[in-house]
Amino acid sequence: MVVLEKAPAKINLSLDVLHKRTDGFHEVEMVMTTVDLADRIELKLIERNQIKVVSESRFVPNDERNLAYRAAKLMKEHFSIKKGVRIFIEKNIPVAAGLAGGSSDAAAVLRGLNKVWEIHADLDELAELGARIGSDVSFCVYGGTALARGRGEKITALPSPPPCWVVLAKPSVGVSTQTVYQKLNVNKAEHPDTEAMIKALENKNFEAICANVSNTLEGVTTRLHPEVNQIKEKMRDAGADAVLMSGSGPTVFALVSQDARVQRIYNSLKGFCPEVHIVRMLGNRETPC
Incomplete structure (x- = not known):
């Protein structure tokens, strides 16, 4: 089998x-x-x-x-x-x-x-x-x-996000999740408004989702690896609706609502990052076993 x-x-x-x-x-x-x-x-x-x-x-x-x-x-x-x-x-x-x-x-x-x-x-x-x-x-x-x-x-x-493009960009650096957590000062870090993100998903409000993307670990990883911030800047300059580091990094993703901007963002990163992907959100759960 x-x-x-x-x-x-x-x-x-x-x-x-x-x-x-x-x-x-x-x-x-x-x-x-x-x-x-x-x-x-x-x-x-x-x-x-x-x-x-x-x-x-x-x-x-x-x-x-x-x-x-x-x-x-x-x-x-x-x-x-x-x-x-x-x-x-x-x-x-x-x-x-x-x-x-x-x-x-x-x-x-x-x-x-x-x-x-x-x-x-x-x-x-x-x-x-x-x-x-x-x-x-x-x-x-x-x-x-x-x-x-x-x-x-x-x-x-939670409800799935409204459909959009996602551009993923991973720099060549490696990140240790354990090191990032060890260097995190929870009291001084920025914290997301989780309830606002949940409400944005419930309302299928793409603009509100973009306004509330946030990652407490991002500040630690960007201090260790400035390339992460450079990727974010390139994505914003090329027209991304929102940019954020995923997990402990170093991958950064851009949320993009308009088809015309996707290739521009991809092209702006292709020479800078060894791994760049254009994908879509899935958003729905697996079917039961």
């Missing part, structure tokens, strides 16, 4: 860090939505009782460093599965980019193995398992648009 799963990237329309918790994690409040840049995951039953991860990308590890591998291992342990699987990952989402590529791969493996191994768990149960793997995995199990609280595992579905 072979199952194919799509693993879409996410962007943060808003990201707020409230405080550091007693367990060492940070309490967050994030509004996220999926876009149509996606990895492709192929899951195939194999005779040997093992997990085998394969990819043509040199950036994809084939052991427990890979969240997809960890998702498969967790499924085997949690549901006492004595079968093997070959996981092929076609990598299209930039690595370590703030787009939840690894988390989305893990979520796709959870959904796919639910079918391959005929477990028949619902999405809520898979999302609970996903929370054990990484902070964004629970959201990625559902996809669509949602408010994520806690460490990111408490998910509340």
Whole structure:
């Protein structure tokens, strides 16, 4: 049996860090939505009782460093599965980019193995398992648009944004999420108006969405990597309706309502960034397993 799963990237329309918790994690409040840049995951039953991860990308590890591998291992342990699987990952989402590529791969493996191994768990149960793997995995199990609280595992579905273009630009620098959080001073950082963003989504108000994009981590990452601000400036100058860094970065996205501006923004970045993508928002949840 072979199952194919799509693993879409996410962007943060808003990201707020409230405080550091007693367990060492940070309490967050994030509004996220999926876009149509996606990895492709192929899951195939194999005779040997093992997990085998394969990819043509040199950036994809084939052991427990890979969240997809960890998702498969967790499924085997949690549901006492004595079968093997070959996981092929076609990598299209930039690595370590703030787009939840690894988390989305893990979520796709959870959904796919639910079918391959005929477990028949619902999405809520898979999302609970996903929370054990990484902070964004629970959201990625559902996809669509949602408010994520806690460490990111408490998910509340939200209306999808109105259709628009999204231009993603990732500079060549790498960003350590752990370092960004360590250097964050929550009391001095800027904080989004999460409720205003939720209201804008509920009203399908594109202008209000653009007015309320905000990311508490952005100030830390831009101090470490000035390239992020340079990308934002180029996007604004080329006519973006809104620009923001996604996650802990370094990827920056532009929201663009008019078709005529999209190519202009893309062209302004193509010589400056090694990875630039023009995508659309997906916005809707996965169908139930």
